[in-house]
Amino acid sequence: MKIVTCVNHVPDTEAKIKIASDGKSVDTSGLNFILSPYDEIAVEQGLRLKEKFGGEVVAVSVGPDANKETLRKALAMGADKAVLIKTNNLCDSFVVAEALKNYLKEINPDIVLFGKQSIDYDNAQVPSLVAEMLNLPSVTTVVKMDFENNQIICEREIEGGHEKVVSQLPIIISVQKGLCEPRYPTLKGIMASKSKPIEEKNYNLPEHKVEIVALRLPPSKSAGKIVGTDVSAVKELVRLLHEEAKVI
Numbered sequence: 001m002k003i004v005t006c007v008n009h010v011p012d013t014e015a016k017i018k019i020a021s022d023g024k025s026v027d028t029s030g031l032n033f034i035l036s037p038y039d040e041i042a043v044e045q046g047l048r049l050k051e052k053f054g055g056e057v058v059a060v061s062v063g064p065d066a067n068k069e070t071l072r073k074a075l076a077m078g079a080d081k082a083v084l085i086k087t088n089n090l091c092d093s094f095v096v097a098e099a100l101k102n103y104l105k106e107i108n109p110d111i112v113l114f115g116k117q118s119i120d121y122d123n124a125q126v127p128s129l130v131a132e133m134l135n136l137p138s139v140t141t142v143v144k145m146d147f148e149n150n151q152i153i154c155e156r157e158i159e160g161g162h163e164k165v166v167s168q169l170p171i172i173i174s175v176q177k178g179l180c181e182p183r184y185p186t187l188k189g190i191m192a193s194k195s196k197p198i199e200e201k202n203y204n205l206p207e208h209k210v211e212i213v214a215l216r217l218p219p220s221k222s223a224g225k226i227v228g229t230d231v232s233a234v235k236e237l238v239r240l241l242h243e244e245a246k247v248i
């Protein structure tokens with residue numbers, strides 16, 4: 001089975017985000033970047049499929065050289081190959097999808113795994129855009145995956161329940177938390193990842209269609225209120241939760 005996992009290089013979830021002086025981008029100085037957490041699930045699922053059906057797992061990322069760090073993490077987890085589609089230009093979801101489409105058209109994978117959303121800009125658009133560009137079926141927010149009679153059976157998380165769908169391969173899938181638990185790279189995997197080559201691709205990419213005109217941080221939270229430290233505080237706490245916070 002030819003498996004591709006698309007991985008994005010994003011600010012660490014623990015990072016303290018600062019807006020740059022232009023007021024419309026993130027100040028990346030001193031920021032630690034990581035493999036986007038949902039993409040880690042995609043890599044893990046790719047590795048499990050390879051372990052079950054054989055084949056290879058290719059990790060691919062669109063962006064500048066810095067994304068190689070994230071590709072090395074995917075290699076350390078066990079991906080066979082890593083590909084960087086190089087661009088230093090401003091990319092929106094559309095440009096990222098165009099770049100991925102170009103590469104996927106060249107290699108014709110059986111299954112392409114994405115995170116359900118990238119935790120930087122949270123658009124959750126790239127997987128569906130790629131599916132549309134390639135005219136392939138796509139299933140999003142997948143929490144369970146099986147194969148039967150050359151078909152893939154997926155369970156998707158939907159509001160208040162699960163939906164079961166069936167499709168043919170090749171297919172575009174975006175994965176949701178709960179599908180599988182990503183493995184930690186072993187020391188052997190980390191060492192091996194350092195010597196695995198990262199293939200670079202260059203495509204003529206279109207201009208972005210969406211422009212960020214302003215970014216701002218959420219308003220800072222007001223300080224917490226301690227109502228009391230023993231059982232006598234319960235009545236007042238319930239009143240505040242009911243009348244002020246309106247959560248009960």
Ligand SMILES: Cc1cc2nc3c(=O)[nH]c(=O)nc-3n(C[C@H](O)[C@H](O)[C@H](O)COP(=O)(O)OP(=O)(O)OC[C@H]3O[C@@H](n4cnc5c(N)ncnc54)[C@H](O)[C@@H]3O)c2cc1C
Pocket residue numbers: 006007008009025036038039042060061062063089090091092093096113114115116117118119120121122123124125126127208210211212
């Ligand atoms: C207008 C605009 C300007 C931006 N400017 C910059 C900028 O100047 N510098 C910068 O670093 N970022 C910038 N970004 C963010 C960056 O391009 C995003 O990473 C990109 O838009 C993808 O994030 P998303 O929220 O659209 O992905 P989603 O659609 O939420 O991602 C879903 C899945 O698609 C896959 N995916 C997403 N991005 C990639 C990728 N790059 N490579 C491989 N797979 C991927 C992953 O599997 C991910 O889980 C900008 C975004 C926008 C919209």
